[in-house]
Structure formats: C-alpha cells, structure tokens
Amino acid sequence: MTALGFLYPGHSAEDDYPRMEQLLGSDVRVDLVHTDIGEDAHRVDALREMGSPERLAAGVEHLRLTGADAVVWACTSGSFVHGWDGAQQQVRSLALAAGMPASSTSFAFVHAVREMGARRVAVGATYPDDVAGLFAAFLRTGGIEVTGVRSSGIVTAAEVGTWEEAELFALARAADHSDAELLLLPDTALHTAAHIPALEKELGxxxxxxxxxxxxxxxxxxxxxxxxxxxxxxxxxxxIVQA
Structure with missing residues (x-):
C-alpha cells in the first residue's frame, strides 16, 4: 500500500481526491488534510499567508499519524507566489516538519511538464492577471516556455469551486495556443478529475x-x-530519461 498525504487549503474541489484514489486502484491511499486558508482571496499577500509555515505545520501531524509516504502542499498559488527560491524553502520546511519527502503543486507542474518531454505550454488560469503572471514567471524559471496566459479574474477559491463542466471547457478552449504542446490549468480549487480525457480529446x-x-x-x-x-x-x- 502506498499512502499519499495532501495538505489542501479550505474546501473547494477536494472531492477530486477520492475520485482520483478510486481511479488509481486499491493499493494507493489518498489522505487529505484541510488547512486553514485565512482570507480566501487570490491576492498575493493573502496567498503568501495561506502557505505560511505555521498554517502548513498545523496539518502535518495528522498526516504523520496516517502513515503517509510523502506529502504535497496541494496549492499552486500558495506556493508560486513565494517565487522559485521561496517555494523551495517552503517545501524544505514542510519536509522537515513532516519527516518525509515533500513537494507542492507548483513544482508538480514543472516536474510533470518535464515528464511529458514538453517545452512549450499554454496556461488557463482562474486567477486575476497579476497572480496568473506570477505562475507563468515560475514556469519560466523552471525552464518552460509559456506561449500564452489566459486569466479569468476570479478572486476567491470558493467561486472557482462552483465552476462546472461548461466553465472549465470554456477556459480551456480560450487558453489553448497552437504553439503549445500542453495546456496547464493551475488551480486546485477547480474540479477537473472527471474531465481530463474529454479535455484532451477536445483540444487534441x-x-x-x-x-x-x-x-x-x-x-x-x-x-x-x-x-x-x-x-x-x-x-x-x-x-522520460533526463540527459
């Protein structure tokens, strides 16, 4: 049994995780712990506070008791707003507190793009323009070319969590770019787990x-x-075997 631990901010699209657990098979367990988000706002100062060491550490002990093999801070904006170096320090502090390997959704995107052997991506973000721009800058620091960014200007995760299939597909279509090898949708408040194959078929x-x-x-x-x-x-x- 592989046990995966996730620190998830608040309550928006957390039902994606039990859905994915079912799709992964019976020997993978997904343990989700909700962290206190403070102010629900896609604003840089609020996002930095959301991912503070104190807020993350509060959920770590429960994950340790579950026997998790690794922990991921399941928040994109609450990591990339710290910049590349700050997000690395965030992950190091989380690993130290948890006593297990740790990462965050921001680094997950970089690692996944590399796994796919891609160089150029388009971004469809629910965030306001300034926050979406910080995600693009984070990707570029990771060696990824961003062909374009489409932002939706949504201020709260709670609103994003109400989006259904129509809004999701509209964002994906609007964000896609002919030069992009992949499309990235970087908000953990967005329900996507039930729609990925259909999105890939739609966009090719x-x-x-x-x-x-x-x-x-x-x-x-x-x-x-x-x-x-x-x-x-x-x-x-x-x-992909890295040279």
Whole structure:
C-alpha cells in the first residue's frame, strides 16, 4: 500500500481526491488534510499567508499519524507566489516538519511538464492577471516556455469551486495556443478529475490540471508509477530519461 498525504487549503474541489484514489486502484491511499486558508482571496499577500509555515505545520501531524509516504502542499498559488527560491524553502520546511519527502503543486507542474518531454505550454488560469503572471514567471524559471496566459479574474477559491463542466471547457478552449504542446490549468480549487480525457480529446493535446499533477507528484515522491488512462496522458506515459 502506498499512502499519499495532501495538505489542501479550505474546501473547494477536494472531492477530486477520492475520485482520483478510486481511479488509481486499491493499493494507493489518498489522505487529505484541510488547512486553514485565512482570507480566501487570490491576492498575493493573502496567498503568501495561506502557505505560511505555521498554517502548513498545523496539518502535518495528522498526516504523520496516517502513515503517509510523502506529502504535497496541494496549492499552486500558495506556493508560486513565494517565487522559485521561496517555494523551495517552503517545501524544505514542510519536509522537515513532516519527516518525509515533500513537494507542492507548483513544482508538480514543472516536474510533470518535464515528464511529458514538453517545452512549450499554454496556461488557463482562474486567477486575476497579476497572480496568473506570477505562475507563468515560475514556469519560466523552471525552464518552460509559456506561449500564452489566459486569466479569468476570479478572486476567491470558493467561486472557482462552483465552476462546472461548461466553465472549465470554456477556459480551456480560450487558453489553448497552437504553439503549445500542453495546456496547464493551475488551480486546485477547480474540479477537473472527471474531465481530463474529454479535455484532451477536445483540444487534441495533453492537459495538466492542478489536482491531477498534485497526485502524480505524490506518487513520484513515493517512487510509484500507476497507469490510469482516466487521469489523462500524464498517467499513461513511460518516464522520460533526463540527459
């Protein structure tokens, strides 16, 4: 049994995780602990506070008791707003507090893009323009070319959590770019787990979503590979051998 631990901010699209657990098979367990988000706002100062060491540490002890093999901070904006170096320090502090390998959704996107052997991506963000721009800058620091960013200007995770299939597909279509090898949808408050194969069929290319790459990152940290076509192309590829 591989046990994966996730620290998830608040309550928006957390039902993606039990859905993905079912799709991964009976030997993978997903343990989700909710962290206190403070102010629900896609605003840089609020997002930095959301991912503070104190807020993350509050959920770590419960995950340790579950016997998790790895932990991922299941929040994109609450990590990349700290910049590349700050997000690395956030992960190091989390690993130290948890006593296990740790990562975050922001780094999960970078690792997943590399896994797919891609260089150019388009971004469909629910965030306001300034926050979406910080995600693009984070990706570029990770060596990824961003062909374009589409932002929706949504201020709260709670509102994003109410989006249904129509809004999701509209964002994906608007954000896609002909030069992009992948489309990235970077908000863990967005329900995507039930729609990834349909999104990929619609766009004719792989799609990486926040909750999807978060779970994939947990498996990567635990040194597990799971073939799960219902979770998209990321879960069907052989690993890329880095030179």
């Amino acid at each position: 290319k792989p799609v990486l979503t926040a909750n999807q790459v978060t779970v994939w990152e947990g498996l990567r940290l635990a040194d597990r590979r799971v073939n799960a076509p219902s979770l998209g192309a990321l879960f069907t590829r052989e690993p």
